[in-house]
Amino acid sequence: MTGDTTPGTTLGDELTDERGYIDVCRAALDRTVDAARERVLEGAGVLAGQHSGDPAEEGVAGDGASAEALGRHLRSQAKELSEAPEGPPFFGRLDFVPGEEAGEHRGQRYYIGRRRIAEHPSAPPLVLDWRAPVSRAFYQATARQPGGVAVRRRFGWAPGSAGTAADLTGLEDEPLDGAAGATAQDGLASRIVAGEIERPRVGPMRDIVATIQPEQDDLVRSGPAESVCVQGAPGTGKTAVGLHRAAYLLYTYPRKVERGGLLVLGPNSAFLGYISEVLPSLGEVGVRQCRVDDLLAEREVRAEDGQEAVALKHGARMAIVLQRALYARVRAPEEPLAVPDGSYRWRLPEDELRRVVEETRAQAPPYEVGRERVRARTVALLRALAERRAGPPGAAWERRMGRSRAVTRFLDSVWPRVTPEEVVAELLGSREALAAAGQGLLSPDEQSALLWSVRPRSPRSAKWSAADLLLLDEVAGLIRHPEESYGHVVVDEAQDLSPMQCRAVARRSRFGSLTVLGDLAQGTTPWAAGDWPAQLAHLGVPEADVVPLTTGFRVPAAIIETANRLLGALNVAVPPARSLRPDGTLRHIRVSDPAELNRAVAEAVGTALGSEGSVAVIADGARTAGLRTALEAAGITPGAPEAGELAERVTLLPADLAKGLEYDHVVLAEPAEIAESGPRGLHRLYVVLTRAVSRLEIAHARDLPHAMR
Numbered sequence: 046m047t048g049d050t051t052p053g054t055t056l057g058d059e060l061t062d063e064r065g066y067i068d069v070c071r072a073a074l075d076r077t078v079d080a081a082r083e084r085v086l087e088g089a090g091v092l093a094g095q096h097s098g099d100p101a102e103e104g105v106a107g108d109g110a111s112a113e114a115l116g117r118h119l120r121s122q123a124k125e126l127s128e129a130p131e132g133p134p135f136f137g138r139l140d141f142v143p144g145e146e147a148g149e150h151r152g153q154r155y156y157i158g159r160r161r162i163a164e165h166p167s168a169p170p171l172v173l174d175w176r177a178p179v180s181r182a183f184y185q186a187t188a189r190q191p192g193g194v195a196v197r198r199r200f201g202w203a204p205g206s207a208g209t210a211a212d213l214t215g216l217e218d219e220p221l222d223g224a225a226g227a228t229a230q231d232g233l234a235s236r237i238v239a240g241e242i243e244r245p246r247v248g249p250m251r252d253i254v255a256t257i258q259p260e261q262d263d264l265v266r267s268g269p270a271e272s273v274c275v276q277g278a279p280g281t282g283k284t285a286v287g288l289h290r291a292a293y294l295l296y297t298y299p300r301k302v303e304r305g306g307l308l309v310l311g312p313n314s315a316f317l318g319y320i321s322e323v324l325p326s327l328g329e330v331g332v333r334q335c336r337v338d339d340l341l342a343e344r345e346v347r348a349e350d351g352q353e354a355v356a357l358k359h360g361a362r363m364a365i366v367l368q369r370a371l372y373a374r375v376r377a378p379e380e381p382l383a384v385p386d387g388s389y390r391w392r393l394p395e396d397e398l399r400r401v402v403e404e405t406r407a408q409a410p411p412y413e414v415g416r417e418r419v420r421a422r423t424v425a426l427l428r429a430l431a432e433r434r435a436g437p438p439g440a441a442w443e444r445r446m447g448r449s450r451a452v453t454r455f456l457d458s459v460w461p462r463v464t465p466e467e468v469v470a471e472l473l474g475s476r477e478a479l480a481a482a483g484q485g486l487l488s489p490d491e492q493s494a495l496l497w498s499v500r501p502r503s504p505r506s507a508k509w510s511a512a513d514l515l516l517l518d519e520v521a522g523l524i525r526h527p528e529e530s531y532g533h534v535v536v537d538e539a540q541d542l543s544p545m546q547c548r549a550v551a552r553r554s555r556f557g558s559l560t561v562l563g564d565l566a567q568g569t570t571p572w573a574a575g576d577w578p579a580q581l582a583h584l585g586v587p588e589a590d591v592v593p594l595t596t597g598f599r600v601p602a603a604i605i606e607t608a609n610r611l612l613g614a615l616n617v618a619v620p621p622a623r624s625l626r627p628d629g630t631l632r633h634i635r636v637s638d639p640a641e642l643n644r645a646v647a648e649a650v651g652t653a654l655g656s657e658g659s660v661a662v663i664a665d666g667a668r669t670a671g672l673r674t675a676l677e678a679a680g681i682t683p684g685a686p687e688a689g690e691l692a693e694r695v696t697l698l699p700a701d702l703a704k705g706l707e708y709d710h711v712v713l714a715e716p717a718e719i720a721e722s723g724p725r726g727l728h729r730l731y732v733v734l735t736r737a738v739s740r741l742e743i744a745h746a747r748d749l750p751h752a753m754r
């Protein structure tokens with residue numbers, strides 16, 4: 046541990062002082078939790094009507110609604126405080142220079158941690174939240190641009206520390222001012238940072254607040270209205286950046302972002318389980334984390350599409366086809382409208398009505414709004430007639446006319462009420478409807494691929510496929526804007542979303558912003574994006590900047606070099622990753638008898654268990670059953686992350702589920718089988734090759750795929 050200390054003091058003295066400060070912080074934290082608990086109890090007393098008699102307390106929760114809000118607030122505060130995971134109270138310290146260049150911070154010292162610690166809410170903080178504006182200097186200050194920082198101190202803590210003083214194991218000072226600054230190490234040369242990056246991985250993903258790198262910090266702290274797209278090579282911290290940006294936005298813009306709601310989208314439950322603890326560890330508990338499919342209205346999936354139909358239903362053209370199918374219901378009026386009013390009868394000529402419908406159609410409001418607009422304009426025409434005859438009629442008259450049977454019947458004929466089920470069932474169940482809506486967009490063969498072989502008796506009895514749920518969501522969105530809408534959405538593995546999935550996301554973030562994370566080289570779905578501009582347009586944020594990340598924190602250089610060999614064959618323009626990690630090993634296990642491969646894999650796993658950290662066996666889905674048998678025969682019971690089993694030492698994973706996950710030691714079984722698993726096989730192999738943190742073993746009986754050699 047380096048220890049650039051104040052002249053005249055030793056590293057030991059410094060550690061003693063810092064340990065003293067830890068005790069101060071912990072005591073303050075304990076008092077804050079106690080005080081919050083007490084306020085909850087008092088709050089509960091007020092709520093239950095047990096007034097203390099002190100007039101000062103009257104009105105604290107004067108009416109029922111505010112009392113309830115107060116109670117809720119206090120409860121959540123206490124819960125959050127008491128459930129805050131124990132851990133080091135701080136990880137860094139900034140000492141600012143005494144001179145003008147430090148502005149309002151001159152001569153100040155700040156400790157930086159996962160959350161703010163103070164003696165009481167209005168006291169100056171003992172520890173600043175990492176998201177506070179001053180903390181930015183901790184991540185961004187360099188010897189060239191110190192921004193008034195004299196020394197950046199990093200603290201080393203025992204692994205898994207609960208944050209007691211004894212767990213502080215070291216500290217590292219980086220002088221940034223003056224002559225010393227010119228030779229200062231950058232963050233990556235820090236032993237504490239390197240140790241954090243190289244530490245063995247077990248269990249779910251952890252936060253990276255102590256070691257966020259400057260280029261990552263720029264993304265984390267981009268503004269709430271800004272949508273950004275991160276094109277990041279494997280292990281460059283895309284997921285970490287997205288989650289930390291979410292935490293940053295919630296802290297910095299609570300009104301805008303927290304009230305609007307924050308959503309994190311990931312590809313599958315194994316991945317969501319893996320990342321689920323990061324935001325809570327940063328104190329953010331109310332964030333929804335799910336898959337795009339979970340956003341769609343729940344319906345039983347009772348049908349399966351052929352490959353071609355699935356691809357068509359996920360494609361962008363479908364949005365136009367559906368819009369045509371919906372608006373095919375809007376008809377030009379074909380006769381004048383007569384509306385009885387007592388003994389009188391108002392008449393509206395056909396051409397006026399026609400204009401109302403045409404103009405409303407041209408305004409392109411949501412379908413349901415369009416119907417109400419036609420109603421309102423029809424009533425306005427009636428009112429004009431009535432006014433001429435007998436002076437202005439009242440609001441009650443207008444309501445009566447609007448709801449009259451004649452006007453409703455007219456609306457039903459020109460702009461009928463409709464459900465998404467009716468529109469989609471009518472389209473997929475009728476060759477004529479498909480031909481009309483698909484004209485010039487879908488070839489006759491494509492129309493046939495979409496057509497249901499049996500037409501359901503009614504839309505209610507239709508059997509929907511998984512892809513149909515997207516079509517239903519699209520039509521529902523055309524009829525009315527979704528009620529569910531988010532202030533910010535983080536979309537991970539965004540390269541894998543289909544245009545129609547992107548649109549489902551865009552509909553739910555119309556007034557918000559997006560953090561789009563992905564890697565075109567890791568696209569494994571049939572509809573994976575080939576470039577970002579088109580994908581961002583489907584997501585409703587064509588203006589988003591695409592920012593590359595290329596410094597890899599996971600995969601060691603020797604392994605990334607092998608993976609990079611595949612890039613040429615993947616047909617995407619992405620900058621290759623460069624690894625920060627010179628350590629790590631890559632080993633080939635060549636097996637001559639294919640029947641022996643699974644046993645050889647089990648043996649390699651047995652050996653790997655001798656070292657620290659997690660182990661994963663990854664293979665094509667068809668091979669995993671055989672591998673499980675071989676592992677069990679060797680006395681190893683692997684966990685399945687898709688079943689939420691993240692804590693097992695050994696994981697058995699089909700290649701399809703490897704995305705976004707990482708393990709210290711990966712045994713990859715028969716890469717040729719993964720490479721051949723469909724048109725995106727090589728992309729899948731690229732994903733699998735980039736999951737190892739320290740060691741990759743490639744076991745194969747067949748030759749390696751050509752692109753890997």
Ligand SMILES: Nc1ncnc2c1ncn2[C@@H]1O[C@H](COP(=O)(O)OP(=O)(O)OP(=O)(O)O)[C@@H](O)[C@H]1O
Nearest residue numbers: 253256257258279280281282283284285598599705
């Ligand atoms: N600044 C950092 N300090 C320490 N660890 C980091 C840092 N940035 C990323 N990491 C670690 O590197 C690993 C990879 O990060 P992450 O999973 O976010 O990358 P990714 O770009 O999403 O990868 P992939 O595309 O392969 O899924 C994680 O263990 C993460 O904690």
